Amino acid sequence: MPPAIILLGLAQRPTRGNRGRVDNERFKFLNSAMNTTEPYRRLAPWLRHRFGAAVRIIALDGGGTCPNRDGTLGQGGCAFCNPHGSGSGLAAQGLSLTEQYLQAYHRLAQRVPQAIAYLQSYTATHGPTGRLTAQLAELVGLPGLLGVTVGTRPDTLTPTTWQVLCASPVPVLWLEMGLQSAHDASLRRIGRGHDAATFARACHEAQRYGLPVCAHILLGLPGETLAHLRATIAFLNALPITGVKLHNLLVVRGAQWEVSWRQGRLPLLSRAETIAWVVEAIAALRPDIVIHRITADPAPGELIAPGFAGDKRGLHAAIHAALKSTGTTQGCRLALPNPTA
């Protein structure tokens, strides 16, 4: 199926109580065409194009837990994840979603009055569905809120969860779903607790429900080479996803990897290798996929290694320079799935 048709399919989200009918007006933003002279389809200009003005993503910590921490699958978490489930820890400090959103929103409301709230911490779709329903309901109507993006794992999306997501009155809604790698051996090494096939099935389910998916992957996982990265990108290219986040490996405080790294058991990409891997990922990626991030974004104070990851601005500049000097654009070396693999 060509990408344009994939996008058209995702642009249509079944309305509550009538899955056969689609609500084009509510969700057709995914089908936006955008002319860009940039080497890849960057999220910020894409959102500006779609909503007519700049849009911020406001990350929120809704607390909770995930199957890799509460004993459902395991207790230690994924090897890379911080003890707050990649969140800020503000929920544990007693700040509600509304308080967190308003604090962040008012800081820049004059300059950027539109925002999308990101339920980032742990797995927002894990646990009692009433919790997710309440969180989505709490966010509706907050000033400047255009929509919500929900952090999830592919193995937590039950029929009830899909119902909750589809029934939500939030006008714009998409899923942030971790794949990390298309290689099951890598997923086992980092203790993900699901395989790549589960991720693929969840993407197809999301398409059926009209919910867009932004896939998260990690670049430079132990044991992986550029060939593994190309295969992961090819895997994503074959799925009905609309966005991707590229993350370079980070060792953050309190993660399992902190111990491995201190014991010298976790090799990390150098800065030059990181830049080369990001360029390769962009070159191999389907051109319609919006790239939400090209590097990881450590929270203040949590980064242990590599030191260069703390200079996000410098790393981005170097990646953009490498894209320019090599004439690389998104999809210029499109990776397709290997049918014999």
Ligand code: SF4
């Ligand atoms: S990455 Fe997600 S699933 Fe893994 S430990 Fe962190 S919150 Fe849990």
